[in-house]
Amino acid sequence: MTAAGRVALVTGAARGQGAAIAERLLADGFRVAACDVLADELTATVRRLKSSSVVGIPLDVTSAPQWQSAVAAVVETFGGLSALVNNAGVLHRASLADETAAGFEGSWRVNCLGPFLGIQAVLPQLRHTDGASIVNTCSTGALRPFPNHSAYGSSKWALRGLTQVAAAELAADGIRVNAVLPGPVETPMLDPATQSRLARHALLGRIGTANEIADAVAFLVSDQASFITGSELIxxxxxxxxIG
Structure with missing residues (x-):
């Protein structure tokens, strides 16, 4: 299947990485369903993209009914679905002593439950699509421990595990499942002071850009990655x- 015949659903697409992913896939010939809980910002992003090949769909990734409605809207609009990019995520910091049950669970619901619900919701479509793929946005927080990130880090570790299980289980259906693990990226998730601090200590002297993460995702959903599943692209x- 050529990119021109493919349809991608991208979560967390109102801004930052998600908006960059939506824009890159659109440029690659995908039709794109840009989804986010931030309805006003999503509308602005879709308007900026100025294309009949992109549609904005409000979506709370922690809601199974909203996932079902979003997938139905994509299929009604574009006639099918071939790729899911589980990009939506929240960054929540607190020490172990100060963390709350609500704060911990909130991170897990968005960062891990959301992708799980998304995978379940798209399966009926992807199982009947050649070249189907799923990409989950993990984090370097799922590779090494960062203090005061118990909720975020553990939820991203769990998402790594979900990616592996899904890759193994869905391979027989021809569905590839991979993860991209970004380091610090210049997006609204990190405040300017944090961005500057991380850049000062970075090996390459800077943090990443949203477009660089979008490039990685675009590769993983492309035919150039047709023999790649269960992989983690850092x-x-x-x-x-x-170290340290």
Missing amino acids: VDGGQSLQ
């Missing part, structure tokens, strides 16, 4: 090589 400028 895009961190060498952050995971550092």
Whole structure:
């Protein structure tokens, strides 16, 4: 199947990495369903993209009914679905002593439950699509421990595991499942002070850009990655090589 015949659903697409992924896939010839809980920002992003091949769909990834409605809307609009990019995520920091049950669970619901619900929702479509693929956005926080990130880090470790299980289980259906693991990226998730601090200690002297993560995702959903499943593509400028 050529890219022109493919349809991707991208979560967390209102801004940052998700918006960059939606824009890159659109440029590659995909028709794109850009989904996010931030309805106003999503509308602005879709308007900026100025294409009849992109549609904005409000979606709370922690809601199974909303997932079902979103997938139905994509199929009604574009006639099918061939790729899912589980990009939506939240970054929540707290020490173990100060973390709350609500804060911990909230991170897990968005960062791990959301992708799980998304995979379940798209399976009926992907099982009947040649070249189907799923990409989950993990993090270098799922490679090494960062203090005060118990909720975020553990949820991303779990998402790594979900990626592996899904890859093994869905291979027989011809569905590839991979993960991209970004390091620090210049997006609204990190405040300017944090971005500057991380850049000062980065091996390459800077943090990543949203477009660089989008490039990695575009590769994983492309035919050039047709023999890649269960893989983890680290895009961190060498952050995971550092100690301490």
